[in-house]
Amino acid sequence: MCGGGVLDELELRRNDVAFLDALGARTIPDPTTAGDFCRRFDADSIAKLMGLINEVRLGVWRQQPPNFFEQTACIDADGSIVATSGECKQGMGVSYDGQWGYHPLLISLANTGEPLFLLNRSGGRPSAEGAAPLLDEAIALCRRAGWKKVLLRGDTDFSQTAHLDRWHDDGVNFVFGFDARRPMIGRAQELNDDEYRELVRKADTAFAAREQRSKQPRVKEQIVRERGYRNLRLEREDVAEFEHKPNAARHAYRMVVLRKTIVEERGQQCLGQMYRYFFYITNLREVGTEQVVRESNQRCNQENLIAQLKGGMRALHAPLNTLEANWAYMVIASLAWTLKAWFALLLPVSPRWADKHDADKRRVLRMDFRSFVQHFMLIPVQVVRTGRRIICRLLAWRPDVPILFRSLDSG
Numbered sequence: 001m002c003g004g005g006v007l008d009e010l011e012l013r014r015n016d017v018a019f020l021d022a023l024g025a026r027t028i029p030d031p032t033t034a035g036d037f038c039r040r041f042d043a044d045s046i047a048k049l050m051g052l053i054n055e056v057r058l059g060v061w062r063q064q065p066p067n068f069f070e071q072t073a074c075i076d077a078d079g080s081i082v083a084t085s086g087e088c089k090q091g092m093g094v095s096y097d098g099q100w101g102y103h104p105l106l107i108s109l110a111n112t113g114e115p116l117f118l119l120n121r122s123g124g125r126p127s128a129e130g131a132a133p134l135l136d137e138a139i140a141l142c143r144r145a146g147w148k149k150v151l152l153r154g155d156t157d158f159s160q161t162a163h164l165d166r167w168h169d170d171g172v173n174f175v176f177g178f179d180a181r182r183p184m185i186g187r188a189q190e191l192n193d194d195e196y197r198e199l200v201r202k203a204d205t206a207f208a209a210r211e212q213r214s215k216q217p218r219v220k221e222q223i224v225r226e227r228g229y230r231n232l233r234l235e236r237e238d239v240a241e242f243e244h245k246p247n248a249a250r251h252a253y254r255m256v257v258l259r260k261t262i263v264e265e266r267g268q269q270c271l272g273q274m275y276r277y278f279f280y281i282t283n284l285r286e287v288g289t290e291q292v293v294r295e296s297n298q299r300c301n302q303e304n305l306i307a308q309l310k311g312g313m314r315a316l317h318a319p320l321n322t323l324e325a326n327w328a329y330m331v332i333a334s335l336a337w338t339l340k341a342w343f344a345l346l347l348p349v350s351p352r353w354a355d356k357h358d359a360d361k362r363r364v365l366r367m368d369f370r371s372f373v374q375h376f377m378l379i380p381v382q383v384v385r386t387g388r389r390i391i392c393r394l395l396a397w398r399p400d401v402p403i404l405f406r407s408l409d410s411g
Contacts, residue, residue: 001336001339001373001377002019002373002377002378003373005314006314006319007031007035008031010028010029010031010034011030011031013028014027014028014029014030021383021390022381022383022390024390035320035325038326038328038329038332039320039321039322041324041325041327041328042324043324045328046327046328046331049328049331049332050118053331053338054116054141057338058141058145060342060345060346061145061146061345062145062146064345065349069145069147069148072147072150072173073109073111073150074109074110074111074151074298074299075107075109075110075116075135075138075139075142075150075151075152075153076107076108076109076110076153076154076299076301076302077106077128077131077134077135077152077154077158078105078106078154078299078302078303079104079106079127079128079157080103080106080310080316081095081097081099081101081102081103082101082103082104082123082316082317083099083101083123084101084318085100086321088321089320089321089322089323089326090321090322090323091122091322091323091324092122092318092323093124094123094124095123095124099123101123101318102120102122102123102318102323102326103121104119104120104121104316104330105118105119105121105128105131106118106305106306106309107134107135107138108305109138109142110153110299110301110302112341112345113301113305113337113341113365113366114337114338114341115309115334115337115338116134116138116141117134117137118331118334119134119327120323120324121323127155127157128154128158128160131158131160132160132162135152135160135163139167139170139172150171150172150173151173151174151175152167152172152173152174152175152176153174153175153296153298153299154177154299155176155299156176156177156178156179156180158176159177159178159179159246159281160176161246161247161248161249161281162248162249164246164248164253164281164283165249165250168253168283173282173283173284174281174282174283175280175284175292175295175296175299176280176281176282176296177278177279177280177281177296178255178279178280178281179279180276180277184244184255184257184277184279187242187244187255188240188242188259188277188279189275191240191242191257195240196238196239196259197238197289198236198237198238199237199239199258199290199293200290221233225268228266228267229266230264230265230266231264231266232262232263232264232265233262233263233265234260234261234263235261235262236260237258237259237260238258238259238261239256239257239258239259239289239290239293240256240257240259241254241255241256241257241289242255243255246281251283253281253283254283254284254292255280255281256279256280256282256292256293257277257278257279257280258293259275259277260277261273261274261275262274262275262276280292280293280296305337308368308369309334309337312368312370313333313334313336313369314333315329315330315333315334315336315337316330316334317330317333336369337369340364340367340369343364343407344361344362344364344365344367345361345365346407347360347361347403347407348407348410349361357406360403364403375400376403379394379396379398379404380396381393381394381395382395
């Protein structure tokens with residue numbers, strides 16, 4: 001939150017008198033003490049820490065307006081490789097693509113972009129390992145907060161067929177990717193062409209509604225054609241559906257198939273076309289096949305959250321020497337993103353300026369972490385300690401300072 005990127009930069013902060021005065025602290029731990037603190041955590045204490053954070057999170061959610069809970073709570077799950085070049089890090093493993101490191105699992109709430117649970121695992125573990133229990137805890141957390149509808153989303157590794165019946169009977173909706181294996185591709189090929197409907201992306205619809213204007217030339221595609229490279233070009237997308245009962249389930253569910261027509265070219269010569277199939281299993285019955293595909297595609301926004309946790313605040317890193325110590329570091333460091341989300345959610349909205357204040361709230365909530373630090377944290381001030389008070393005098397004006405003042409006044 002204060003611009004640091006690695007544990008060693010704690011040394012800069014603990015020797016910054018103005019920083020310590022602003023915190024009202026005599027001193028803060030040095031990097032070695034912080035590392036030792038993380039090494040004292042075990043799996044149970046990390047679970048308790050995440051539970052305590054989520055209890056505070058409930059208090060933040062309950063301060064939101066009623067329409068906050070009218071929408072569906074979308075819970076996303078995904079794993080990501082945290083690579084390391086270290087030789088002595090306990091619990092690390094080698095991934096499918098040869099990277100050494102850890103493979104943390106992230107469960108997040110798409111509505112606000114908050115990380116709900118984080119599980120660190122060896123680099124060689126399956127992507128969905130341990131996901132079902134954490135998804136159950138996330139469902140319970142959202143229902144405690146007040147959400148009536150919950151939707152689980154994940155890619156093909158998270159199809160979780162052994163748990164679909166349990167979630168379905170509990171009133172939980174889901175949209176998971178499904179492996180495009182030969183039997184599934186065969187069933188998709190058996191469907192008649194009139195059972196497929198063209199999928200029109202929202203972006204294409206939006207651009208078509210706007211005034212036509214000249215397009216910029218596609219430089220990459222032009223170079224590929226001039227040099228005679230093999231080029232695979234997406235021609236169109238079609239969707240259809242059929243019923244499918246997984247082997248580990250008792251109920252049959254909707255299987256939505258996305259068929260992509262791809263044209264193969266080399267230079268100006270067309271070599272033919274091919275089909276590629278993508279499958280989504282869901283228990284959503286009241287929406288169309290196009291909406292199921294869009295719902296699954298929206299899960300890809302979690303990749304942006306993972307990128308922020310990796311690059312924005314370097315939370316998904318492994319600076320310590322054991323799996324559980326790095327797990328504790330990841331949970332603690334990801335608190336920075338959680339505090340940013342809480343700052344946005346707790347911004348007061350005045351009835352007179354409701355539209356503007358709601359727009360500010362959404363903008364701060366979607367803001368990159370680095371931008372948030374630059375706009376609201378790294379502000380030049382003069383820190384003055386007088387008696388029992390700490391006074392921070394702003395030395396420069398910024399466009400987002402009124403948002404900061406509004407947050408301080410509400411506190």
